[in-house]
Amino acid sequence: MNKKLPLFFSKAMSSDKCLSLVWLRRDLRLHDHAALHFALKESGVIQPVFIFDREILARFTNPKDRRLSFLAQVMLDLDSALRTRGGGLLLLYGPASEVMPKLVQALGAKRVVAAADIEGPTRTRDQTVAKALEGIASFHGVKDCWLMHAPEVTKSDGSPYHVFTPYSKVWRSRITPEDLAERKVEDKERYANVEHLRTSAVAAGLRVLDLNKGLAALLEQIGYAPADLREWPADAGHERLERFAEQRLSAYANDRNLMAEDGTSCLSPYLRHGLVSVRECARRAWDHPGAEAWINELIWRDFYAMILYHYPQSAHTEFNPKYRDVLNWRQSDEDFARWCQGHTGYPVVDAAMRQLRETGWMHNRARMIVASFLTKHLRLDWRLGEEFFAQHLMDYDLASNAGGWQWASSTGTDAQPYFRIFNPIAQGERFDPNGEYVRRYVPELINIPAGKVHQPWGYNAARDYPKPMVEHTQARAAALHMFKQIA
Ligand SMILES: Cc1cc2nc3c(=O)[nH]c(=O)nc-3n(C[C@H](O)[C@H](O)[C@H](O)COP(=O)(O)OP(=O)(O)OC[C@H]3O[C@@H](n4cnc5c(N)ncnc54)[C@H](O)[C@@H]3O)c2cc1C
Known part of the structure; x- marks a missing residue:
């Protein structure tokens, strides 16, 4: 113990x-x-x-x-x-x-x-x-709020881990039944x-x-007005956890990257605000066949919280000192606006950005794709994307968001190497093979057949859809050049 x-x-x-x-x-x-x-x-x-x-x-x-x-x-x-x-x-x-x-x-x-x-x-x-x-x-x-708090998982000399795999091994060796145990609330007459x-x-x-006067009146007291909550009923956390554990958890490792599927739990807003306890999530999954990959994501959650705890500045500055304040990001309000609106001309990027605006949530694979596109294809500063997500995500969490953005832009701890640049067409074809995700959020492409939906340009049925704002091979070369300039 x-x-x-x-x-x-x-x-x-x-x-x-x-x-x-x-x-x-x-x-x-x-x-x-x-x-x-x-x-x-x-x-x-x-x-x-x-x-x-x-x-x-x-x-x-x-x-x-x-x-x-x-x-x-x-x-x-x-x-x-x-x-x-x-x-x-x-x-x-x-x-x-x-x-x-x-x-x-x-x-x-x-x-x-x-x-x-x-x-x-x-x-x-x-x-x-x-x-x-x-x-x-x-x-x-x-x-x-986390299964293991930052000071509980350190190297033997007490310093924090920067790499996920050794962190997760020590995390697994240190977690005890007490860490997962229910904190009972016996509150009768208290x-x-x-x-x-x-x-x-x-x-x-x-x-x-x-x-006493309902939702609109309560919001008015703090200066806001009601928004549509149909996607996110405040009381749905438990039901989602149960449904996911019973129906989807065993297949999570296979399905988690398929953007059109309900392959992930969609629990993040409920976990973010503590409507479900992270301990009950872990207890529900712990001995479940095939739950390893899902528990790993809960460990990523702890990992990024640990990084932010030890390095608060990593919320806004590059974690990797090599890239701190030296990357030659472009500046283009117009390009940033097209990314925000979901008008880049790359169907999977546009579907993802429109999913975010419409629902307040985005699939993890899609988050990786759009973050890579903003920082590498457009060479715009990751902080712009981080802030845009902060304004729109129901599950917005500073640690996971800055961690995810720095991972995708290759500036973070244990990040994606700079030369790995997602090809948005290949990503779409692989993780949305039938084009269902794209057609759900990009109505201009509703009549494009599955095999063509990730490269729809030139088809009459896609005439209202924009041409790609950058060409992939050229954008990739320019991104590699930007990173290689930093010795
Ligand atoms: C650029 C970028 C920004 C992100 N911003 C946020 C954010 O603001 N808030 C947030 O909660 N997650 C963020 N993530 C992580 C991840 O995308 C979401 O947690 C996940 O998509 C939530 O969906 P889910 O509940 O179905 O997750 P599941 O796949 O069902 O995972 C279960 C839970 O594990 C946690 N989790 C899963 N993946 C990660 C991860 N990579 N890092 C940390 N925790 C994870 C979440 O709490 C999630 O609810 C970001 C990822 C990227 C690449």
């Missing part, structure tokens, strides 16, 4: 009967929940709290951002589930680093428990809150009186949001 490392931050706590605030962030559920489990082990009452952080919301510039609708719906669902258990959600709005200490003071809470995060700004914010609470309340960051707490919070000048 691995000797566990200490939690991210933990202070001595009083055993008096008292109020514990459970600060929900990337763990938006009420089962298998480390922070609730931790708080419930102590005496006293508990109160779940979520803060719509004004500083984070400033990045959501689309007034109908579907992630905000999703989150607002999750808040309504959490509140009604808590009501059936004798509690309710305390939902606030403001700069979280200021709101949380004020809330603790206003309610006389004695401890705050939250799932520890790995993103640099969030860690800084939590340290600010923990400091502001010194002498008033204890702050506990508990392990919940909730505080939320109405009293809301009144005290309002009296302290905090902005408490009204959960």
